[in-house]
Amino acid sequence: MSVTINLKSRGRLIKRLPTSVDVNPKSTPSELASQISSKTGLSIHRLRLTKASDGKVLEDLNISSNETVYVKDLGPQIGWRTVFVIEYLGPLLIHPLFFIPKLRTYIYPHIQASTASIPPTLNQQLLLYLVLMHFLKRELETLFVHKFSSATMPWRNLPKNSTHYWILSGLNLAWFLYHPLVITEGKYTFYTPSSTAILTFIVLWVFAQVSNFSTHLTLSNLRRAGTTTRGIPRGYGFNWVTCPNYFFEVLCWLAVWALSGFNWAVGLFTLVSAGQMYLWALKKEKRYRKEFGDKYKKKRAVLIPALL
Structure with a gap:
């Protein structure tokens, strides 16, 4: 019938x-x-x-x-895995360009060529390595860890989705992060954090990255290959907030912000990213409550423990 x-x-x-x-x-x-x-x-x-x-x-x-x-x-559609690969590729390609001596005089044409050609400081080199390792980790997770509930999205949305990474965390972040002249107390000087500060925030960055990876593994293991069904996320981080992967992501960029001397461009990127992740976390909390009912332990904080 x-x-x-x-x-x-x-x-x-x-x-x-x-x-x-x-x-x-x-x-x-x-x-x-x-x-x-x-x-x-x-x-x-x-x-x-x-x-x-x-x-x-x-x-x-x-x-x-x-x-x-x-x-x-x-x-026309494009696979979500491909979307993320393209998004994260932006910072990986853009940031190293600011370390090419001949390009620096063109990137910063408003200052004297002799100053623009000054090599980046050791701290700026450290920041470059941290940014590149962060987005390289994201690329590897996209290829080998993440599982997607939706297979594709419309091609026309790709420029909009990529703007955040190619412009905000790419061009904007790199231009100010590796600028030859860093303004401190009204004077042009190079920001050099103390050895203790550098070590402290590197440890915080590593902790955040490892924790973020751990939560991504937990989420990936909730969904069986070839299906879109999900289980309830539990374990490290998930007993604190709805989306601990977002929390550790924010923690990572707070460490970079501190190492940059609280550079406003890093702060802006961190703030915008945290705001977007907070909205996503709220939606996930609502979805978990609706999907799992009484089986799901409701969270008061969705992004930052005891705060948001």
């Missing part, structure tokens, strides 16, 4: 979209999408199915015969 489902395009017209299809009542939305994909020639990831009755995304096929389902073409 089969059920007839009427199909209509939402938004732009989808060529070769049949007016109706017959499906098994026990079929899943993914199987319906696969059937539509085979008939239209569009990737299954480009299709969004919503009920005509309430406009909600189709989560099951518990609908009556001859009910209408809207099909929306989301446009």
